[in-house]
Amino acid sequence: MxxxxxxxxxxxxxxxxxxxxxxxxxxxxxxxxxxxxxxxxxxxxxxxxxPPVLPSKVLCVGKNYRDHAAEMGGDVPAEPLIFSKPSTAVIGPGERIVLPELSEEVHHEAELAVVIGRICKSVPVEDAAEVVMGYLCANDVTARDLQRRDGQWTRSKGFDTFAPIGPWIDTDFDPSAGAAITCRVDGEERQRSTLDQMVFGVAELIAWCSAFATLLPGDVIMTGTPAGVGPITAGQTVEVEVEGLGTLSNPVVAAS
Known part of the structure; x- marks a missing residue:
């Protein structure tokens, strides 16, 4: 469904x-x-x-593809690297990504996201599938210049409109099947990988996140992005596609 x-x-x-x-x-x-x-x-x-869901929180995973960790000039973390976006960053399919005046370098990051289906805490890896409602496409929009300047990621990834998700929640999608994940900007392919290239899989990430935070129905976990992240500018359209799941499309505009 x-x-x-x-x-x-x-x-x-x-x-x-x-x-x-x-x-x-x-x-x-x-x-x-x-x-x-x-x-x-x-x-x-x-x-x-x-937006298919309004989460109480959006938890995100950094450097969860080896090629992306390398392009960012670092190694893959030994443990999942978690950060968060405020719920006010969430937008749905077709809604506008607004480029903030505070940044001159905003990047796209294509991701698979998992939607939590029930209240859970300290979920064992082997039971993680029981708390999943479904999956959707996501874009971890990032002000890269602010990320470098701040030395931490809260501001650079937390602007309003910086968490597009959609177009729907697919309750039957299987993330372990190695589906392709792609990002296109104005039809030009920027990112392409497969979900089996994730360092930490969905079950591991649910276990890790639920070990420190109670997860609520509708909460979203973004699972990381592959290599190929790059800038987006006003007037462009960004598409995130996960094979067999759907395509999330959002136009980009300057702040007014």
Whole structure:
């Protein structure tokens, strides 16, 4: 099942992607708890898609692909390197990435993200799959110049609009199958790798994060980016695609 959030006259609502990939079936209830599919169907082109989930926190993993660690001039950490983005950084498919006036060098970072399905703490690796609601595409947008200047990553990765996620939550996706992950800017391929190149897998990351933080339904863990990160500028469009999962597309604009 692929769950979306859509804008409705009476407020945001969950929907499920129709088998034809062109329509959405409205959902009553909440897929994190109980829900039913209705008989109301609408074309995707007539819907405004929202972030598929509004997380209480976004936990991210640094240098989780060896080639990206190398291009950043460092070694792969012996343990997962975790940082966070505020929930206010989250935007959905089609929403604008806004380049802040404080930065002159903003980069794209294509990532797979996992959505937590229930409250959990100290999850063993072997039980990690039980707490997963599904997966989505993500872009860990980064002000690279501020990252270098600050010596830590909170500001450089935490601007509003710096956590695009979507286009939907796929509950059946298998991250262990080695799917391709790609980033394109205006159609030009910038990043390409496969998910089996991650140093720490999804189960390890869930175990690691839940060891220090209680994870809540809807929380998002971004799993790291492969090599090829680079600048984005106003007027461009960034696409993050995970094979078999979907494509997340966002235009880039200057701050007004």
């Amino acid at each position: 692929r769950f979306l959030r859509v804008s409705r006259p009476d407020g945001p609502a969950f929907a499920a992607l129709h088998a034809d990939g062109q329509h959405a079936i409205l959902v009553e209830g909440n897929p994190f708890r109980e829900y039913t599919l209705t008989d109301r169907v609408a074309p995707l082109e007539k819907l405004t898609l929202l």
